[in-house]
Amino acid sequence: MDSATSEQLYRLRAPVSGREGFAQAEQDVVYRDAETGEELEPVAQVLPLSPSASRLPRTPVNLRVCRRCEQLTARDLATCEFCGLPLN
Ligand SMILES: [Zn+2]
Structure with missing residues (x-):
């Protein structure tokens, strides 16, 4: 984790x-x-x-949109940092 x-x-x-x-x-x-x-x-x-x-600087290329809460969350996390949805 x-x-x-x-x-x-x-x-x-x-x-x-x-x-x-x-x-x-x-x-x-x-x-x-x-x-x-x-x-x-x-x-x-x-x-x-x-x-x-997350160890990635908050640049657009390092973020993705969570499909449940639609917040921008870091690409190197296993779960959305806002709603906890698994991202892989
Ligand atoms: Zn989310």
Whole structure:
């Protein structure tokens, strides 16, 4: 079955260049742009928020419509996260 993960994906941005990236950032760790060396600042948490059974970012390609409740639910879950309907 699905097991919830505590890893949280963040969108990180370099303030001067505006370059962005994604990482499972941890507190008190400094992240730097691999090309410019700029320090990256977390600017957003990426859905789904931790803890979640889904590990896929909430982009259209990672979602599907539940045939019972018609909500958008993550493709990597065995059951609809809203109504519990098995999805396979
Ligand atoms: Zn559903």
